[in-house]
Amino acid sequence: MTVELTATTHPLPPTPIPADGPVDTSPICGTPSLQTDLDPVWAAVVACTRVRGNDIHLPISLAFAERLVAAHPEANAMLVRVAILLHDTGWARVDESKIISEGFSGDWRKAEIRFEHERKGCEIAREVLPPLGYDARFVDEVVAIIDGHDTRAEAHSLEDALVRDADRLWRFDHAGIALASGWFGLDPATYCDRLRAEIIPELLTEAGTAMGLAHLDRSVALLKTAVLR
Ligand SMILES: [Fe+2]
Numbered sequence: 001m002t003v004e005l006t007a008t009t010h011p012l013p014p015t016p017i018p019a020d021g022p023v024d025t026s027p028i029c030g031t032p033s034l035q036t037d038l039d040p041v042w043a044a045v046v047a048c049t050r051v052r053g054n055d056i057h058l059p060i061s062l063a064f065a066e067r068l069v070a071a072h073p074e075a076n077a078m079l080v081r082v083a084i085l086l087h088d089t090g091w092a093r094v095d096e097s098k099i100i101s102e103g104f105s106g107d108w109r110k111a112e113i114r115f116e117h118e119r120k121g122c123e124i125a126r127e128v129l130p131p132l133g134y135d136a137r138f139v140d141e142v143v144a145i146i147d148g149h150d151t152r153a154e155a156h157s158l159e160d161a162l163v164r165d166a167d168r169l170w171r172f173d174h175a176g177i178a179l180a181s182g183w184f185g186l187d188p189a190t191y192c193d194r195l196r197a198e199i200i201p202e203l204l205t206e207a208g209t210a211m212g213l214a215h216l217d218r219s220v221a222l223l224k225t226a227v228l229r
């Protein structure tokens with residue numbers, strides 16, 4: 001069986017990238033990823049989701065990716081969805097003891113373990129996708145997005161940009177704040193401050209920025225970060 005796909009990426013427009021389709025800023029739990037076409041891919045990487053909160057991070061990020069694709073109907077939706085699903089699976093093949101000690105302190109985006117989880121993620125994509133019927137060109141496109149997703153300064157395509165925004169947006173949901181604040185050793189209020197100051201400006205799409213701000217505003221109210229600081 002070969003999965004029918006067009007594997008073409010689209011050039012990166014100037015940022016911030018305006019939306020061409022609907023922008024949904026409501027709570028992400030209202031629109032989970034309900035399509036079952038990627039279930040075989042999920043099933044192939046279950047073990048890789050048991051590391052570094054991937055079983056929380058990856059499904060929430062996929063839900064955000066599907067919203068971003070709706071806002072950008074010109075994008076290759078399958079490429080974005082598969083790339084976000086697999087992008088962090090490589091954490092399962094690195095030295096787990098270094099994930100927190102090296103992956104979340106100092107210049108964490110340039111830590112060797114970051115490069116390593118990207119390389120291992122590419123390896124996993126090349127292992128799991130071909131037997132499921134994804135053709136070689138599509139796999140190459142997925143790998144091109146996974147490679148450098150944390151350590152590369154810039155996005156290479158519209159699809160790459162959507163994956164990058166989805167990879168950040170999960171953090172603005174309260175589940176993301178609960179997990180990621182602990183990784184950085186920060187209390188939720190300080191972490192929310194950092195999200196607003198440092199991560200919102202990194203978002204590449206106008207849709208992503210609107211979703212991030214709406215989720216952050218709800219999360220800071222819910223978690224009472226104005227007084228719990
Ligand atoms: Fe990553």
Ligand SMILES: [Fe+2]
Nearest residue numbers: 057087088167
């Ligand atoms: Fe990630």
